[in-house]
Amino acid sequence: xxxxxxxxxxxxxxxxxxxxxxxxxxxxxxxxxxxxxxxxxxxxxxxxxxxxxxxxxxxxxxxxxxxxxxxxxxxxxxxxxxxxxxxxxxxxxxxxxxxxxxxxxxxxxxxxxxxxxxxxxxxxxxxxxxxxxxxxxxxxxxxxxxxxxxxxxxxxxxxxxxxxxxxxxxxxxxxxxxxxxxxxxxxxxxxxxxxxxxxxxxxxxxxxxxxxxxxxxxxxxxxxxxxxxxxxxxxxxxxxxxxxxxxxxxxxxxxxxxx
Amino acid sequence: xxxxxxxxxxxxxxxxxxxxxxxxxxxxxxxxxxxxxxxxxxxxxxxxxxxxxxxxxxxxxxxxxxxxxxxxxxxxxxxxxxxxxxxxxxxxxxxxxxxxxxxxxxxxxxxxxxxxxxxxxxxxxxxxxxxxxxxxxxxxxxxxxxxxxxxxxxxxxxxxxxxxxxxxxxxxxxxxxxxxxxxxxxxxxxxxxxxxxxxxxxxxxxxxxxxxxxxxxxxxxxxxxxxxxxxxxxxxxxxxxxxxxxxxxxxxxxxxxxxxxxxxxxxxxxxxxxxxxxxxxxxxxxxxxxxxxxxxxxxx
Numbered sequence: 001x002x003x004x005x006x007x008x009x010x011x012x013x014x015x016x017x018x019x020x021x022x023x024x025x026x027x028x029x030x031x032x033x034x035x036x037x038x039x040x041x042x043x044x045x046x047x048x049x050x051x052x053x054x055x056x057x058x059x060x061x062x063x064x065x066x067x068x069x070x071x072x073x074x075x076x077x078x079x080x081x082x083x084x085x086x087x088x089x090x091x092x093x094x095x096x097x098x099x100x101x102x103x104x105x106x107x108x109x110x111x112x113x114x115x116x117x118x119x120x121x122x123x124x125x126x127x128x129x130x131x132x133x134x135x136x137x138x139x140x141x142x143x144x145x146x147x148x149x150x151x152x153x154x155x156x157x158x159x160x161x162x163x164x165x166x167x168x169x170x171x172x173x174x175x176x177x178x179x180x181x182x183x184x185x186x187x188x189x190x191x192x193x194x195x196x197x198x199x200x201x202x203x204x205x206x207x208x209x210x211x212x213x214x215x216x217x218x219x220x221x222x223x224x225x226x227x228x229x230x231x232x233x234x235x236x237x238x239x240x241x242x243x244x245x246x247x248x249x250x251x252x253x254x255x256x257x258x259x
Numbered sequence: 260x261x262x263x264x265x266x267x268x269x270x271x272x273x274x275x276x277x278x279x280x281x282x283x284x285x286x287x288x289x290x291x292x293x294x295x296x297x298x299x300x301x302x303x304x305x306x307x308x309x310x311x312x313x314x315x316x317x318x319x320x321x322x323x324x325x326x327x328x329x330x331x332x333x334x335x336x337x338x339x340x341x342x343x344x345x346x347x348x349x350x351x352x353x354x355x356x357x358x359x360x361x362x363x364x365x366x367x368x369x370x371x372x373x374x375x376x377x378x379x380x381x382x383x384x385x386x387x388x389x390x391x392x393x394x395x396x397x398x399x400x401x402x403x404x405x406x407x408x409x410x411x412x413x414x415x416x417x418x419x420x421x422x423x424x425x426x427x428x429x430x431x432x433x434x435x436x437x438x439x440x441x442x443x444x445x446x447x448x449x450x451x452x453x454x455x456x457x458x459x460x461x462x463x464x465x466x467x468x469x470x471x472x473x474x475x476x477x478x479x480x481x482x483x484x485x486x487x488x489x490x491x492x493x494x495x496x497x498x499x500x501x502x503x504x505x506x507x508x509x510x511x512x513x514x515x516x517x518x519x520x521x522x523x524x525x526x527x528x529x530x531x532x533x534x535x536x537x538x539x540x541x542x543x544x545x546x547x548x549x550x551x552x553x554x555x556x557x558x559x
Contacts, residue, residue, distance in 0.1 A: 022307075023384060023387075023389055024389075026308075026311075026387045026388055026389070026399075027388045027389050027390070030387070030388040030392075030395050030399070036398070038402070039398040039399060039401075039402040040398060041402065042398070042401040042402040042404070042405050043398075043401065045401075045405050046401060050486070050488040050489065050492075053489075053492040053493075054488055054491065054492055057492075059491045059492050059494075060491060061487060061490065061491045062490065062491070062494050062497075064327070068327065068328070070328055070330070070332070070333070071332065072330075072332035072333075074330045074331060074332065127327060127328065127487070127503065129485070129487050129503065130320070130330075131319070131393065131397075132319040132320040132393065133316065133317070133319055133320035133322075133485075133507060134320050134322075134324075134329060134330035134331070134504075135327065135328045135329060135330065135503050135504055136328055136330050137327065137328050217487070217491070218487050218488045218491045219487060219488065220487065248394075251394065252392070252394030252395060252398070253393075253394045253397070254397065254398075254401075258486060258487060258488025258489075259401070259483075259485075259486035259487075259488060259489065
């Protein structure tokens, strides 16, 4: 019996030692490139798996009631972009601001806020899911991205839509920290994908991305670029930023954020 | 007695199971097939890494809510946070409902690996990676979630096809009738010998059924419910849990129940014979201790 007790204790100590090894091993693995690529394989499964269900029927994200709207909708990331140019835009209430649409399009276009507001609009009350885990509900009004892209006429080799933003989360001087995002055409042409200029019935506030932000309702919050200045159609995004398709993607987050 | 064991061997063989005798007179039965053993260890790896990367993800928003929505401004069922003090080090709090507990040193505020005070919810030694990284935590979580789901699916298909569930897990009428006796045996930490040790006892069967068919699948389903993509394709999913934040809370509570199961499971392995149990889950062979002949009792 005594012998057995000792071996049990040895087993426990062994298990704790193994636990410690696993921990430091996990950190090392987490920073190992080959292992990282293996873990990233799951993102392809997430994308393929979800697109199998989402692609064909393009289901809508659930829309909620006015009474469901969050009293406080947390503004995450940048809440007020730095720089004289953006400050000037805010002071002039974006009166001479224009949303540029370019890249692989037949007709590069630019629209003022008034012109965007005059286009057919969509209003939706949706749930915003942050990658951190919280959810908030807000009402968004904007112009369908598909409507804008139809006017600019995508070239056949356009595969992704890139959003160039005014906020620089890193306060970089060379623009390397400027926020950007990208989505594919499945999400770009989804009927709830809008460029929103109003939130909860008011002009889009600065903390939430004035003058205009993307809403792509079947993905997480970091995909929904705020302070959008320019929309670009591209064939691939490997030469933009660090090549992962977005500011947070360049810093390790998944490009496909439907989960 | 010799006749008895021969009979038992025949009985075991009739149930499709190999049995043999060791030199020391102990009887070895082939308890776990290779498929079950592989599935068990893959599952262990997945559950441990899912738990640790899950706590890493939880640390990004260390609060639980009920319903559709919830963030810092909304009420929380549970919250783990650090509270800065005017003087002295910060205090780590765990709030559950209306009550809060000082958990400084373990939850909310703890010394990091390098000895520095850190204000995260779950400490470094239980998260993967040990440092704060939501992005890396998610990568680990989704990779092992796929492995876990595919392994679990293969195990469930195998379990029914090979009649492992029907034969070994389904409680018999005898089991149900004697459930009181089994509870008593567990309370007295008394472990089965002889013929009874060849089968799972009724509490064991019910626990495994609950883990395999309720807790583990519930982890997958509540996990999927947190996905905005899945929710658009299956809007009924968040409905059945009364909302995405409820699903997140259930995900956390179910994970806690699985941790509880693992603790009891390991305790039972230690109490009922660590090496025998480990051998049976590694090689498949399990030694059955002979029936104890108690003086003054003639019961078989």
